[in-house]
Amino acid sequence: MFAFILRRLVQSAIVMLVVALVSFSLFRFVGDPVASMVGQETTLAEREALRESLGLNDPILVQFGRFVGRALQGDFGISYRLQQPVMELILSRLPATLELALVSGIVAFALGITLGVYTALNRRGWLSNFIMTASLIGVSLPTFLIGILLIWIFAVELQWLPSFGRGETVEVWGWKTGLLTPSGRASLVLPAITLGLYQMTLIMRLVRAEMLEVLRADYIKFARARGLTNRAVHFGHALKNTLVPVITITGLQLGSIIAFSIITETVFQWPGVGALFINSVQFVDVPVMAAYLMLIALVFVIINLTVDLLYYAVDPRLRVDRAAGH
């Protein structure tokens, strides 16, 4: 157990170090850091002094060590484009992204399970067939086209919902939330659907397949023979047993939600971290790019580590296999 955790931790640390190396080389080798900080009238001597005070003349390894040390304290320097500390920028935009990801994740999970159970129980119904066909189209549509389609229908033609921004926000304990105002909630609807649709179809298909499998099992037949109600059989026995793989997959999909939030945020001009990153790529705003790179790597490493550890805790077979294999 201990060796397994240690191995995973070391692996995660190596991934983070490699990403840090990429971020650092972006910082160090893209353009001249001094040139992007000083004005035109700065003399050569002053530039050299600045270079020395920034430590750019030290050995590369020392500089890398300093970079990692600062990154660990959340210091990524100042954005070239917006002239603000990068960490401040990211933190000010993080609530928007997290709210969007959270709401769409919950919607995808709830709707995915409901539709999955429905299509599994009414396998031959016309509505199930319609849902399955629609989900196939939903999977093959690119995310940004879904967003544009929704804007076209609900914002341009029907004019029911706003098409961009977060609406009004209120601050609760330093967290700017749009969930408490009517316009904030209305603004959230379309982006959340766009972001959640793909995950929803994925969860739905998974639940359906698992349900169909479980419903054939002997203990379901036995439950029916005992005269339990359909409700108890379907939800008490069948659904409960499909949830373990579903929760695992959903956990792994959290990362994808963050990745696709870049696209959704751009389509809906949602003021989140993803939109900040896209802008920084367009303007080659290196400090923001480097910080985002590290942030996203950290999120993925944490998710994967958690899922791995959960697997290990939940599935005893894994422990036996490990012992036999190595």
Added chain:
Amino acid sequence: MNRIARAWDSDIAWSFRHSPVAVVAAVVSLGMILAAILAPWIAPHDPFNPASLNLMDGFTPPGQPNAFTGNSYLLGTDDQGRDILSTILYGTRISLFVGLSAVLFAMVLGISLGLLAGWKGGWVDSLLMRIADVQLTFPAILIALLIFGVARGFIPPGSREQMAIWVLIISIGLSEWVNYARVVRGAAMVEKNKEYVQAARVIGVHPVRIVARHILPNVMGPVLVIATIGLALAIIAEATLSFLGVGVPATQPSLGTMIRIGQKFLFSGEWWILLFPALTLLALALSVNLLGDWLRDALNPRLR
């Protein structure tokens, strides 16, 4: 003639003829590929030639004469007076070029590294597969975006625009090599212990020749399936990146760039600038995807 007859009678051809979805998908994707290749000859206008553009022609609705110039375009024009139909033809060309090149790059890289890992084993194998594991935990589109962003940073500002398309190909290619490498590695590990490979080794055949002649043919089926589905993914990845404004520059619009431009005019009622490129992208991605799905089922011996 004999060869063609035999090909017509093969299992694959039979399965193809009896799958209407596959036939339609093949016709649509081949038609679009052909139209894209022939774009310079069949397009009614040249959207890249500023001299032939007339700003007065801008925003002409499809099929109707322009209010000022009286010119009429089948699918209308965009804000700069570019004929939508011609731009779509050229845009499909760029999308397909990027998609096919990225798939080719991913395929060559993935096959080489997969063969290397499977044949050599040892630390080379562990290192490559560890990298693959890590990469697979990130979504491909995110990898492509990050590589593109990082690579762009390293290119001097002057040549960013003209290098964009190549950087794009490499980023998408690098984001998809893992699938090929895993399949090829698995097959190489199985085949290298078979007797005929051992025999070839004993008589002193060069390892490169063994790999190319004996091991590679065993994996061409699955590789072809991955490549077809990969093409659909690459086309969507290219469109997504261009839509985000970090892909192909606006002077050489791909389908994604056109959709990005069209989105701006949705609110003012010029729907055709958006709709036709979007439908083209959809048809292209969907037909290639369906073709890949069919190929996977047709080549899967367990489903026969």
